[in-house]
Amino acid sequence: MNTTLFIALRYWRSKSADRFGRMVTNLASFGIILGVMALIIVLSVMNGLESMQKRNLLSSLPHAVLSLKEGKLTKDQAVKFPVFIAKSVPINQTNVVIQSKNSINAGQLIGVENSNDDPRLTELNIQQQLPKSRFNVIMSYSLANQLKVNKGDKIRLMITENSRYTPFGRVPVQRLFTISDLYFSQTNDSNTLFANLSDVGRLLHIYPNQTQGLRLFLDDPFKVSQLTDYFDQNKWHISDWREQKGEFFQAVKMEKNMMGLLVSLIIIVAISNIITSLSLMVVDKQGEVAILQTQGLTKNQVMQIFMFQGSIVGIIGAILGGGLGILATVYLSDLIHLISPMGIVLPTEIAIPQVISIIVISILLSLLCTLYPAYQAAKIEPATALRYE
Known part of the structure; x- marks a missing residue:
């Protein structure tokens, strides 16, 4: 020693x-x-x-939304993703004003095509509940209670981001939707509504073969800061969950x-x-x-x-x-x-x-x-x- x-x-x-x-x-x-x-x-x-x-908080949110700064993304456009992106789905989304016979509220309308496009819809048959050109919508139970509506009722959705000129002036685009089903929401994102991807695109004047962007689901939500290393910021716009939950x-x-x-x-x-x-x-x-x-x-x-x-x-x-x-x-x-x-x-x-x-x-x-x-x-x-x- x-x-x-x-x-x-x-x-x-x-x-x-x-x-x-x-x-x-x-x-x-x-x-x-x-x-x-x-x-x-x-x-x-x-x-x-x-x-x-x-x-709990990020399981029901898209970890990031990828869109072009100029123009729309076509459905057949090839995009090279890094390995930590587990899934990507096309998306059309907009903020809406929700009006029922008894109440009014604000929310977000998201277009989907399949049940696995969003974690909150995995137990629902989206192809049956949201057929194309039927203008059906799915909302949360808590939002339905606030609006005092149920399955089968009609609600009016007004898109404030898009408007048209009429003899009475400029008014927002609006459309009657039928509530086809309800989902449970365990987070504070209960004001989210889901409709057919093409139906939302029609309201936003987007061609059927185009979408606003892609919803990205990562294997680890904290890796969103690495997306800027793979996508040119001069061409792509990236919004992620930190805009909603970052402060928490x-x-x-x-x-x-x-x-x-x-x-x-x-x-x-x-x-x-x-x-x-x-x-x-x-x-x-x-x-x-x-x-x-x-x-x-x-x-x-x-x-x-x-x-x-x-x-x-x-x-x-x-x-x-x-x-x-x-x-x-x-x-x-x-x-x-x-x-x-x-x-x-x-x-x-x-x-x-x-x-x-x-x-x-x-x-x-x-x-x-x-x-x-x-x-x-x-x-x-x-x-x-x-x-x-």
């Missing part, structure tokens, strides 16, 4: 006469364990909440960063105790250090002894804290049930690269904190330390 590592291990395992210094060392090790454990649990819970919100996820990300920063202070305070414990040990062991120097130990080797000793505390604390943090995260719901049996389940997601980063950074910080005490130990002069021995 390396001589300096051997001496450092002996110092670490010995029952020091300085009980206060020993207590500070134990507190530093315990603080690192507690801080690393808490940081892993907090970040895993925040990761789980972020993933849950991503599934920015708030979640900021909260995650702040929680991580606050819990990291526990680790920083614990690691700073290494400086105190090593400084006390330098004072306690200066006679032994002086004797070792007279026997041939160099100043660099003296520094290594105390650096090894502080690193041992940091490595053991970081590894134990990482293991306990992962274990506590896996059984977090059971632990919460023991404390408060209210049936609360916290979603968790352990990110292994994140855990490794926490452990490695904790070890590096503990190593950094050993430099000053180790430098003070290397400055010990044998003649001065052994003068009164």
Whole structure:
């Protein structure tokens, strides 16, 4: 074994006469364990909440809408997509004013062709419910309750973005639609209506072989920022889910960063105790250090002894804290049930690269904190330390 590592291990395992210094060392090790454990649990819970919100809020939205800046997209036009785009479907969409006999509301009309064009329509037979040129529409149950309508009723849709001139002036394009079916919406996008793609195109004066663009569904919604690398922004216009939900996820990300920063202070305070414990040990062991120097130990080797000793505390604390943090995260719901049996389940997601980063950074910080005490130990002069021995 390396001589300096051997001496450092002996110092670490010995029952020091300085009980206060020993207590500070134990507190530093315990603080690192507690801080690393808490940081892993907090970040895993925040990761789980972020993933849950991503599934719940973004599962029913097109992750991006791709359209030409000039002209319309033809249905047979070939578009090269990156590998992370799971699905693309043609789309015609517009904002509408919805009028029934009893109420009025605003919403968005989207044209579809198949049941898999939108996650909210997978259980419906779109070809049967939305045949071409019949001007049928499907809406959510919550919107139907607001408008006080049901299946089979007629509603008037007015397109404010498109208008025509009449003897009475310029009026928006409008059309009566028949409600053919209703769907459940678990998100706040309940004001979305679905009609046949060609019917929506006719209202927008779009040729049957053309569409406004393509709805893109990605394997990971957070990859939308990479779309600009594949599509020329001078030719294509890209709108994505961040326009509707971006502020919410920015708030979640900021909260995650702040929680991580606050819990990291526990680790920083614990690691700073290494400086105190090593400084006390330098004072306690200066006679032994002086004797070792007279026997041939160099100043660099003296520094290594105390650096090894502080690193041992940091490595053991970081590894134990990482293991306990992962274990506590896996059984977090059971632990919460023991404390408060209210049936609360916290979603968790352990990110292994994140855990490794926490452990490695904790070890590096503990190593950094050993430099000053180790430098003070290397400055010990044998003649001065052994003068009164």
